[in-house]
Amino acid sequence: MIWYMNAEELMAIAEKRLCYLAADETRKVVKMMCCLVIDKLPEFKGLFAAHCAKYGDCDEMKPCETGRRLQGGNNSCD
Secondary structure (H helix, E strand, C coil): CCCCCCHHHHHHHHHHHCCCCCCHHHHHHHHHHHHHHHHHCHHHCCCCCCHHHHHCCCCCCCCCHHHHHHCCCCCCCC
């Protein structure tokens, strides 16, 4: 598969698809894509991360354990 995108688009994809709520297979593929970019362009190191790791909060309705901790233990769907 060939997938054309710019760095901003890859960063947006990484924010959602590196999340622990994403499927394992999805996280693995996106992580590989990010690693390939970093291998060729090391200045991107640290820019590809899940939303919670990048911004220190979680905007998911049903967050994972990390997201619940970042939200102060609150889960709006409980």
